Amino acid sequence: MSDELNKQTLWTGDYYNQGTGPNDIFDTLKEECGVFGVYGHSEAASLSYYGLHALQHRGEESAGLCVSDRNQFHYHRGMGLVKEVFDKDTLGSLTGDISIGHVRYSTSGDSRLTNAQPLVFRYRAGELALATNGNIVNAPQIRRELEEAGSIFQTTSDTEVVAHLIARSNKPLVEAAKDAFRQIVGGFAFMIMTNEQLIVASDPNGLRPITMGRLGEAYIFASETCALETIGAELVRDVQPGELLILDQHGLIEDRYIEPQRKALCSMEYIYFARPDSDMNGANLHAARKRMGSVMAQESFIDADLVTGVPDSSISAAIGFAEQTGIPYELGMIKNKYTGRTFIQPSQELREQGVKMKLSAVRRVVEGKRVVMIDDSIVRGTTSRRIVNMLRDAGATEVHVRITSPPFKNPCFYGIDTPDRRELIASTMSIEEMRKELNADSLTFLSFEGLIKAVGGDNSTDYKGGMCMACFDNDYPTQTDFGGEEQFGCGC
Numbered sequence: 001m002s003d004e005l006n007k008q009t010l011w012t013g014d015y016y017n018q019g020t021g022p023n024d025i026f027d028t029l030k031e032e033c034g035v036f037g038v039y040g041h042s043e044a045a046s047l048s049y050y051g052l053h054a055l056q057h058r059g060e061e062s063a064g065l066c067v068s069d070r071n072q073f074h075y076h077r078g079m080g081l082v083k084e085v086f087d088k089d090t091l092g093s094l095t096g097d098i099s100i101g102h103v104r105y106s107t108s109g110d111s112r113l114t115n116a117q118p119l120v121f122r123y124r125a126g127e128l129a130l131a132t133n134g135n136i137v138n139a140p141q142i143r144r145e146l147e148e149a150g151s152i153f154q155t156t157s158d159t160e161v162v163a164h165l166i167a168r169s170n171k172p173l174v175e176a177a178k179d180a181f182r183q184i185v186g187g188f189a190f191m192i193m194t195n196e197q198l199i200v201a202s203d204p205n206g207l208r209p210i211t212m213g214r215l216g217e218a219y220i221f222a223s224e225t226c227a228l229e230t231i232g233a234e235l236v237r238d239v240q241p242g243e244l245l246i247l248d249q250h251g252l253i254e255d256r257y258i259e260p261q262r263k264a265l266c267s268m269e270y271i272y273f274a275r276p277d278s279d280m281n282g283a284n285l286h287a288a289r290k291r292m293g294s295v296m297a298q299e300s301f302i303d304a305d306l307v308t309g310v311p312d313s314s315i316s317a318a319i320g321f322a323e324q325t326g327i328p329y330e331l332g333m334i335k336n337k338y339t340g341r342t343f344i345q346p347s348q349e350l351r352e353q354g355v356k357m358k359l360s361a362v363r364r365v366v367e368g369k370r371v372v373m374i375d376d377s378i379v380r381g382t383t384s385r386r387i388v389n390m391l392r393d394a395g396a397t398e399v400h401v402r403i404t405s406p407p408f409k410n411p412c413f414y415g416i417d418t419p420d421r422r423e424l425i426a427s428t429m430s431i432e433e434m435r436k437e438l439n440a441d442s443l444t445f446l447s448f449e450g451l452i453k454a455v456g457g458d459n460s461t462d463y464k465g466g467m468c469m470a471c472f473d474n475d476y477p478t479q480t481d482f483g484g485e486e487q488f489g490c491g492c
């Protein structure tokens, strides 16, 4: 291969199947980040390795781990998957019993190592490490004010904004952290570590998930319960909105920096992001997704020969739809598990074919059949159209699309990378126009009430069943207007 060709085809610095930017060939929403913390276990680094591995689906671009031996930090961060970033020697050097770890997804072009977390700083009171999942909507405004006052930032991550707010305070760490969290607006699960202390906080609405477990005498924190399960830890409870938990030589101190606002956990965690073996708000996600399929079947039954779900996130819902209707569930599509990150820039033709890198229709299953295709959401509509056409190309005589969420019309301010509102197909087209665009025989979406019912929320007592649904109904649980300086997507 010539040098010329090498230059054209090798990695240019962007990944081509990540995110919702112009380079994305799969047109999916991207998870934000995952965090994992340990307090009081001599094998903190090893536990974190397995915990982060269980959270890998929440971020594939970088991973990092900072461990304290109570005198000093040992840390390592790198670009890539957890198994690529850490090896036996690296993990062996991360000694100590307190740790915070992170897996990160970032938008294309912003995947620099300097933004990989945990971020580690030295300030007046010693060492400080921070890791977060989510987005601070007013981070650009606070950053500008801090820079005007002389602060110099090392990263573009808004996690560093919190580090600066803490460092500039003359109060003890816990009080400084509380002041900082009261100034920021957004959806976040935060972990802050010093040589002897671990602080875990949730945003006032509990938008991003964070859960607490025990492993023997140790405390474990993770974005999802599947990470607790992986290391054999026992779930204690979810960290509550506005809570600030402190772990130090006195044990666990359950404190808060603000009274809880309306509980509004991201509904897309239930629908799509989180692993089906995780529990959120007491509900198992596989079971909740099955109920979404079941409620969907009650709301918009269609006679067909088989039901299939877009793997992996829609399989549970497809099983629920099949159980409710009696229409057999079939493996109509197969996912290629090894697509991973693509370094080779696809041609336009390959980009059009992109979905086939990830999914294949099973011709022998769908040929000559009326198919109900269950999917979790429609973003731009390009992937859904390709999947419908792929099923038709494989011989399906009818394709009926059932989406287990309401139409996705608005961008996210709280850590999910979404395209501009104008690119969201549901914000510009009616359902009938979308059906035609997707080349589907019919198209329906789960109702708001159906979604609340499926996750076990109580709409009479909980605000929207305890969920944020802003990307569906444009009703954001926080202030989002900061004079044009507000930040969308993921700010980790």
Ligand code: SF4
Pocket (backbone or CB within 6 Å): 187, 207, 265, 266, 267, 268, 269, 411, 412, 413, 414, 415, 416, 468, 469, 470, 471, 472
């Ligand atoms: S706007 Fe949508 S994606 Fe963002 S936190 Fe709310 S429900 Fe989740």
